[in-house]
Amino acid sequence: MSPPEDESASPATGPPDRQTLQLLERQLASDSRIAETEFDPDSYEPRLLHATLDAERYPDSIAIARLDIRWFTTDDFSIHYIENHDAAGTDTWECRWDRHPNTHNARLHFHRPPDAEKITDLSLSSLHPLDVYSTVLTAIEQRIETLWSTQ
Amino acid sequence: MTDFDPAPEPDASQQQWSEGTDTFGRVYDVALGITSLTAYTDIAELADCSPNAAKKHLDRLAEMGVVRADRDSRPTQYQRNEGYLEWQDASRIADELTIEEIIDRVKALEQQRKEYETQFETTDPTEVSVFDHEDHETIHERMTAVSEWQGVIRDIRLYELARQLSQNEGHLIPA
16 A cells, blocks of 8 residues: 555554543533534444534524544544534535545545535644644634624 | 635634633643653643643653653653553443443454454454545545454453453452
């Protein structure tokens, strides 16, 4: 396998990073913008962290919005933001902040909304989980402002 | 609405993650996310405090076992202490679950491990090629599966440690 040129070390992502997932869960649980957090499958075997955003902050047209966070021991991650625009969950607006090896984009990249299919390279000033967390929550804040202004 | 910015500068006037946390709490949280040796001056920047305060708290965390220090480097470098944190996780499991529950979980994980071994036709997750696919979603699915497989193997070991702690009433070695 040939990892991307910019990162020759650690071609794989490693197992879920329990410590970082627990750290992010504590932050999200105390964040007023977040209504609920949950580990999948559970807190003893954390692999995926779900966070439901506070619905009060969204216009009525958005049924529910959530974040799905994976973090790996190699400092790789995948942070998926999904808005459901109907109760059935068929009409979604989503995007994803990703860091993992692949053959066609930078290790750090972004899956653009509204369907998270188009991928662009991404650059962040810090990859520390708390900085990535701040960046993602700020981007979501701005998204919510856009939603209100286009009502 | 195509102008979504994935990397906005966090608004400095709005606390992003440190709300209601004192300096020690911020240094502690930052340290938990530091997976390779990092100079305390850089950790101070991440924790939004003075280098002296960061060093003082990091030294205290090193005494507690939460972080490891490399004092030979200038400036001193720190990273989270994986061994201590694994023990802490195992200790919590030993505290909250019964030995029977731990054994049941290990059984379920052993079953999952077998399923991954069958799916990928090997017993070694590091042998599986994940990233040399063109299709991004395929990469993603395989990456997640292999990572969870590695997670299963780790969790089995963690439960083994938890069982040992539980059987020895919290001690690593029989009293």
